[in-house]
Amino acid sequence: AQSVTQLDSQVPVFEEAPVELRCNYSSSVSVYLFWYVQYPNQGLQLLLKYLSGSTLVKGINGFEAEFNKSQTSFHLRKPSVHISDTAEYFCAVTDRNFNKFYFGSGTKLNVKP
Amino acid sequence: DGGITQSPKYLFRKEGQNVTLSCEQNLNHDAMYWYRQDPGQGLRLIYYSQIVNDFQKGDIAEGYSVSREKKESFPLTVTSAQKNPTAFYLCASSLPGQGDEKLFFGSGTQLSVL
Numbered sequence: 001a002q003s004v005t006q007l008d009s010q011v012p013v014f015e016e017a018p019v020e021l022r023c024n025y026s027s028s029v030s031v032y033l034f035w036y037v038q039y040p041n042q043g044l045q046l047l048l049k050y051l052s053g054s055t056l057v058k059g060i061n062g063f064e065a066e067f068n069k070s071q072t073s074f075h076l077r078k079p080s081v082h083i084s085d086t087a088e089y090f091c092a093v094t095d096r097n098f099n100k101f102y103f104g105s106g107t108k109l110n111v112k113p
Numbered sequence: 114d115g116g117i118t119q120s121p122k123y124l125f126r127k128e129g130q131n132v133t134l135s136c137e138q139n140l141n142h143d144a145m146y147w148y149r150q151d152p153g154q155g156l157r158l159i160y161y162s163q164i165v166n167d168f169q170k171g172d173i174a175e176g177y178s179v180s181r182e183k184k185e186s187f188p189l190t191v192t193s194a195q196k197n198p199t200a201f202y203l204c205a206s207s208l209p210g211q212g213d214e215k216l217f218f219g220s221g222t223q224l225s226v227l
Contacts, residue, residue: 006155009153032214034215034216036216036218041220041221041223042220042221043117043119043203043205043218043219043220043221044156044203044205044216044218045218046215046216049214049215051214090155090156092216094214097209098144098207098209098214099161099163100158100161100171101146101158101205101216102158103148103155103156103157104155105153105154105155106153106155
């Protein structure tokens with residue numbers, strides 16, 4: 001089975017500052033990794049995903065993430081955040097058969113003016 | 114437009130009552146999932162189905178039931194055995210093996226106890 005750890009439950013940051021949201025996973029098999037964003041009272045939207053190939057993955061809204069196999073991490077970054085990035089972000093993992101998706105507990109990003 | 118429709122958006126349950134949450138997709142996806150979301154706990158898998166007429170328990174299936182009689186529909190029943198049903202419920206679907214591996218989510222149903 002897989003599991004995901006998001007150590008930061010909340011991350012406050014000022015507008016136009018850089019941000020990194022941390023995600024670590026554990027798995028005994030090869031995995032696919034995802035970042036989703038959730039705005040209040042809505043479903044989740046895909047930001048980006050890592051399936052194979054380049055370990056640096058670029059997603060929507062200027063976000064990117066880097067897969068680090070040795071550190072079992074998939075941290076999400078953005079060089080300059082906007083007020084509109086205020087939301088909750090979830091890291092997720094699934095095995096190569098896509099039997100189940102496992103989600104972290106989420107990180108609330110609060111961008112302040 | 115293709116997507117996942119969950120209804121109702123808000124639902125209230127009385128003590129001892131069963132309630133059913135609807136999830137319909139027109140994406141022609143084989144796999145469908147139900148997640149429960151509680152503040153600070155992320156998403157936890159209740160049930161999933163990878164094919165019509167077949168489904169498996171997730172990590173927190175107790176007090177819930179599902180059916181998958183049609184490819185496009187995966188309703189979730191919250192039974193009276195679920196003693197703490199207040200949560201945000203999310204339905205999702207996917208089409209693994211087609212080069213676009215990801216979950217598509219509905220907009221959710223907020224269930225509260227009266």
